[in-house]
Amino acid sequence: MVRDEPRTAPPHELVLKSWNDSGCHTHLLGCSVTRQALLIDPKAGKQAVYEKALADYRLTLAGVVDTHTHADHLSDSAAWIARGVRCFMGQATGCQRAVARLRDGDSIEVGRLRFRVLEVPGHTQDSIALAGHGVVVTGDTLMVGGLARADFRGSDPAQLFDGVRKKLLSLPDATVVLPGHGYQDILFTTIGHERAHNPALQHTSGRAYADALKAVAGAGNSPDVDATLALNLVADPALPDAPVAVAACCSVGGASIAGHTVREQSCQELAPRLAEIAARGDWIDVRDPWELSSDGRLPGVANFPLSELGFALETLRAHPPEVVSCKSGARSAIAVKTLVYLGVLRDPISMAGGFGKWKASGLPIA
Numbered sequence: 001m002v003r004d005e006p007r008t009a010p011p012h013e014l015v016l017k018s019w020n021d022s023g024c025h026t027h028l029l030g031c032s033v034t035r036q037a038l039l040i041d042p043k044a045g046k047q048a049v050y051e052k053a054l055a056d057y058r059l060t061l062a063g064v065v066d067t068h069t070h071a072d073h074l075s076d077s078a079a080w081i082a083r084g085v086r087c088f089m090g091q092a093t094g095c096q097r098a099v100a101r102l103r104d105g106d107s108i109e110v111g112r113l114r115f116r117v118l119e120v121p122g123h124t125q126d127s128i129a130l131a132g133h134g135v136v137v138t139g140d141t142l143m144v145g146g147l148a149r150a151d152f153r154g155s156d157p158a159q160l161f162d163g164v165r166k167k168l169l170s171l172p173d174a175t176v177v178l179p180g181h182g183y184q185d186i187l188f189t190t191i192g193h194e195r196a197h198n199p200a201l202q203h204t205s206g207r208a209y210a211d212a213l214k215a216v217a218g219a220g221n222s223p224d225v226d227a228t229l230a231l232n233l234v235a236d237p238a239l240p241d242a243p244v245a246v247a248a249c250c251s252v253g254g255a256s257i258a259g260h261t262v263r264e265q266s267c268q269e270l271a272p273r274l275a276e277i278a279a280r281g282d283w284i285d286v287r288d289p290w291e292l293s294s295d296g297r298l299p300g301v302a303n304f305p306l307s308e309l310g311f312a313l314e315t316l317r318a319h320p321p322e323v324v325s326c327k328s329g330a331r332s333a334i335a336v337k338t339l340v341y342l343g344v345l346r347d348p349i350s351m352a353g354g355f356g357k358w359k360a361s362g363l364p365i366a
């Protein structure tokens, strides 16, 4: 079968871009009609990255959401507030910034998009998730293969488990889960996959989960965690010049593709087979769409942007690609790990060095 679609697109007018920066995820959700966008959990020190994405996607930032008070990285919300961008947090937050406070059942609208607010406390008391248009942004509640940590001061593992079960697992199986962290290079998951495979969710109740976890409240509040929390709570933080790295991770358990090694081949090894593999529709490029326009593309290769792969799972499952490529080989490896974790692909090849190496080697481009 030859893929006749030049690229896939998420449903319902949604533009999606996700980043993983040292295990912290940030998500950009945009309306493809009005070009307005919502930025979720931006990190301090990364404004240039977000600005470039807004320009690349021709989006205007309409709002910023912090899903909770972060313990492991500095929020960028104060900088966006200073620039006149509306910022949102859950109603239970102790943050002193001028944030609009969202309650359970509220909606947040961006152009023609509308996301429902779900309060899911337990990691922190101000944790929220946003659901709509086939995705749920879970922040630090439901993670890939685990739940958020629940040993910080104010955490409650039983409350977290019960909230995830009641409010998130009630969403349709195909819902794409966009978590606040990923420490194993798995960018997203689905509600159906986590319901069936997440070890934390196999417990019978919140109390049983809490008993198994034996979490000690406050044990996770190391000095650097407390320092980060303090900076994220004040109205006008004096932020350091460089992003602060806090050793604390924010999930318990967490998925991996243990036992599976990502298979890599060089562009020189793959080049003689490009025409044959592309003709079968068995080679996908996971770069962002504008990169293909500006940098060039591999002849005959379909574009499935990494951030949007969650909307193409059934297509990819029905016709699994043999080769995945990107610009440098980093995003194709993330795509492979994510799709292997979800059971969509078994053992695809990630092209080492990506399109950059291909182009520099003088191999043919379109």
Ligand SMILES: [Fe+2]
Residues within 6 Å of the ligand: 068, 069, 070, 071, 072, 123, 140, 250
């Ligand atoms: Fe967190």
